[in-house]
Amino acid sequence: MLVLPLIVVFVFSFGERGPAGGYAPAFSFDNFLNLGARWAAFKNTMVLAPIGTLACLLIAYPLAYFLAVRASPKWQTMLLILVIVPFWTSILIRSYAWIFLLGGKGLPSLIAAMGLGHIQLINTPFAVLVGIVYGYLPLMVFPIYVSLERLDKRLLEAASDLGAPPMNTFLTVTLPLSMPGVATGCMLVFILLMGEFLIPAMLGGGKVFFVGNALVDLFVQSRNWAFGSAVAVALVLVMLITVTAYMRFTRRWAGGRDDISLM
Amino acid sequence: MRLYALAVYLFLYVPIGIIVLFSFNAGKAASQLQGLSVQWYGKALSNTFVVEAFQNSLVVALTSSILATVFGTMAALALQSVKGKSRALFDAMIYIAVMVPGIVIGIATLIAMVTLFDLVNPALKALFAGAANAPQLGLGYGSLIAAHGLFSMSLVIIIVRARISGMDRSLIEASADLGATPWGTFRQVTLPQIAPGILAGFLLAFTFSFDDFIIAFFVAGSNTTLPIYVFSSIRRGVTPEINAIGSMVLAVSLCLLIAAQSILRRKADKS
Numbered sequence: 181m182l183v184l185p186l187i188v189v190f191v192f193s194f195g196e197r198g199p200a201g202g203y204a205p206a207f208s209f210d211n212f213l214n215l216g217a218r219w220a221a222f223k224n225t226m227v228l229a230p231i232g233t234l235a236c237l238l239i240a241y242p243l244a245y246f247l248a249v250r251a252s253p254k255w256q257t258m259l260l261i262l263v264i265v266p267f268w269t270s271i272l273i274r275s276y277a278w279i280f281l282l283g284g285k286g287l288p289s290l291i292a293a294m295g296l297g298h299i300q301l302i303n304t305p306f307a308v309l310v311g312i313v314y315g316y317l318p319l320m321v322f323p324i325y326v327s328l329e330r331l332d333k334r335l336l337e338a339a340s341d342l343g344a345p346p347m348n349t350f351l352t353v354t355l356p357l358s359m360p361g362v363a364t365g366c367m368l369v370f371i372l373l374m375g376e377f378l379i380p381a382m383l384g385g386g387k388v389f390f391v392g393n394a395l396v397d398l399f400v401q402s403r404n405w406a407f408g409s410a411v412a413v414a415l416v417l418v419m420l421i422t423v424t425a426y427m428r429f430t431r432r433w434a435g436g437r438d439d440i441s442l443m
Numbered sequence: 444m445r446l447y448a449l450a451v452y453l454f455l456y457v458p459i460g461i462i463v464l465f466s467f468n469a470g471k472a473a474s475q476l477q478g479l480s481v482q483w484y485g486k487a488l489s490n491t492f493v494v495e496a497f498q499n500s501l502v503v504a505l506t507s508s509i510l511a512t513v514f515g516t517m518a519a520l521a522l523q524s525v526k527g528k529s530r531a532l533f534d535a536m537i538y539i540a541v542m543v544p545g546i547v548i549g550i551a552t553l554i555a556m557v558t559l560f561d562l563v564n565p566a567l568k569a570l571f572a573g574a575a576n577a578p579q580l581g582l583g584y585g586s587l588i589a590a591h592g593l594f595s596m597s598l599v600i601i602i603v604r605a606r607i608s609g610m611d612r613s614l615i616e617a618s619a620d621l622g623a624t625p626w627g628t629f630r631q632v633t634l635p636q637i638a639p640g641i642l643a644g645f646l647l648a649f650t651f652s653f654d655d656f657i658i659a660f661f662v663a664g665s666n667t668t669l670p671i672y673v674f675s676s677i678r679r680g681v682t683p684e685i686n687a688i689g690s691m692v693l694a695v696s697l698c699l700l701i702a703a704q705s706i707l708r709r710k711a712d713k714s
Contacts, residue, residue: 188554239451246448259448261704266455268647269696270654272670273689277458280465280681317455375544377657382677392546399550399661412550 192409211410218411221394229373232312236369239313240320248328267318275311275382282307303385311379320365327361363430374419391415466686483687493688496672500653507591508648515599516641519607537597549661552590582664590662595648606640639706646703650696
């Protein structure tokens with residue numbers, strides 16, 4: 181059930197566009213040779229997906245650390261639920277909130293009123309990045325929190341008893357031990373970002389688009405399913421290659437991966 | 444540290460709060476607050492397109508989550524007896540279904556379904572050769588329910604399985620030793636224990652389907668669900684009416700989430 185549709189996509193990618201759109205059987209590599217036509221989408225995705233993942237990580241790590249190590253146990257569960265709840269609410273509405281905030285009458289007009297000049301926020305890579313961080317932060321916080329929570333607190337006490345300054349303890353004990361969580365979080369966010377459609381569609385306004393947007397265009401608007409399938413196959417291949425390389429790279433210093441669950 | 448956490452929470456919740464606040468705007472301008480009123484809620488609820496889209500969403504979410512819950516629970520129970528290599532394979536496949544981007548699932552389901560329809564429709568036509576209009580399969584309710592049901596089934600499996608593994612196995616053995624039939628044991632021992640997981644899985648499957656845009660966008664055909672309606676009207680500009688619809692959607696998923704969470708936690712505390 182899961183694999184069959186992917187095989188159909190693979191077969192379609194060698195076909196050609198039907199006379200009335202859709203798909204007509206054929207066998208050629210033309211679609212793959214034409215991939216250059218959608219190069220901009222691949223380039224945007226390959227640039228913004230890693231940057232977005234990194235931005236999520238940088239913002240999520242201190243929060244996860246706070247939740248796991250510093251927060252009082254009384255509030256811990258409540259605070260954790262507050263992080264997860266947005267993840268389960270409509271990403272459409274949450275991205276829409278940022279159209280509202282970053283649009284001409286939102287923050288830019290506030291900045292202009294403060295006499296700081298006019299700036300364009302919506303329909304820029306920055307807006308897409310804000311949307312990405314907003315949408316995927318919970319997914320990054322959770323695995324890091326889990327790995328920090330499991331961390332044996334006695335190790336931290338031992339390090340400080342032996343005279344290590346807090347920063348050293350963090351860098352040599354906490355950080356390496358939380359790497360499995362970091363690796364899981366980065367991979368989850370990165371994989372989902374590679375296929376992202378909604379956030380660039382809403383906050384990029386046609387100027388910043390991902391492979392996902394190219395796919396929607398090819399399947400829904402121009403109805404060139406064969407070429408669309410080729411783009412999809414290329415996307416899955418790029419994803420597989422990056423994820424495999426990433427896993428090879430992380431396994432060397434991160435050990436196993438944590439099991440994640442979002443409820 | 445505390446200030447940083449506060450800032451992140453503000454970042455997470457202020458945009459949502461602003462949408463809700465502006466949905467009560469008395470004025471017509473989307474971004475100027477001119478007193479409070481509920482007029483936009485009235486307007487949204489009397490818009491026939493919104494009501495129709497809402498009904499579609501509700502029907503699809505309800506049917507697909509019931510299907511996902513029934514089949515997901517059965518799958519989770521069946522997976523118990525699968526061990527070793529094939530178990531690892533099943534586990535990997537379930538996690539893949541949750542991790543693959545929605546867009547790939549949407550496209551793959553669309554293509555698979557259209558291919559299937561192309562195969563089945565001529566056969567149906569031949570079968571009903573005499574009838575004036577032979578039944579033909581097409582994209583619509585059915586395909587959307589199937590796609591959502593399939594996808595949220597893996598959510599249900601993961602949640603129910605977590606409860607099964609936390610269950611006290613000796614109770615089942617005790618029940619069997621005391622002469623209960625397998626069905627009796629299931630009904631009186633297993634089911635009550637995993638019920639919270641099933642219910643939580645159902646609520647999450649419902650939330651998923653109700654909020655989903657991307658899969659619906661591909662396979663809904665000419666049917667409109669609420670997220671599709673919101674997406675296409677955002678393209679025409681920001682209005683207080685969308686704020687009101689958005690706030691209602693958020694409220695629905697929040698209620699379901701809180702219900703799911705409290706069910707899972709209350710039972711977890713007891714055991």
